[in-house]
Amino acid sequence: MAYPSVVSPIEIFSADEVGRRRHWSDEDKVRIVEESLLGYRQGSATARRYGISRSLLTIWRREYRSGTLGAPDSGGGFVPLVMESAPPASTERSLREAEDVRIDITLTNGRRMTIPASLAPSHLAALLAVLDPR
Numbered sequence: 001m002a003y004p005s006v007v008s009p010i011e012i013f014s015a016d017e018v019g020r021r022r023h024w025s026d027e028d029k030v031r032i033v034e035e036s037l038l039g040y041r042q043g044s045a046t047a048r049r050y051g052i053s054r055s056l057l058t059i060w061r062r063e064y065r066s067g068t069l070g071a072p073d074s075g076g077g078f079v080p081l082v083m084e085s086a087p088p089a090s091t092e093r094s095l096r097e098a099e100d101v102r103i104d105i106t107l108t109n110g111r112r113m114t115i116p117a118s119l120a121p122s123h124l125a126a127l128l129a130v131l132d133p134r
Helices: 026-036 043-050 054-066 089-100 121-131
Strands: 102-106 112-116
Touching (some): 043 054, 112 121
């Protein structure tokens, strides 16, 4: 009696392909994440389409939402701070009134900051360079 044999295809990897990691550019990551967010339950399908794990796509999505995907590593750098002497007493009251006025700023990465209206533009520029380094 003849028994049918089942032969499954075998894929042989060469030694130079084993353990190789792909490096995705930030533009590719953003494009893949945006594609995965287009429709309902597109995450797994998009991950399969590009041959990446679902967990890696989840990490990229989290970075995309927080605004850190594609942002250069700032390494928690320091911003120089310059302290000026106290203003004369006669203008102190008008400065207090000006400091009561606040400005709300929403950055492109979704972060929000509230600053006094009297903040010097150079100080604001230094803050923005740290909070939204685009």
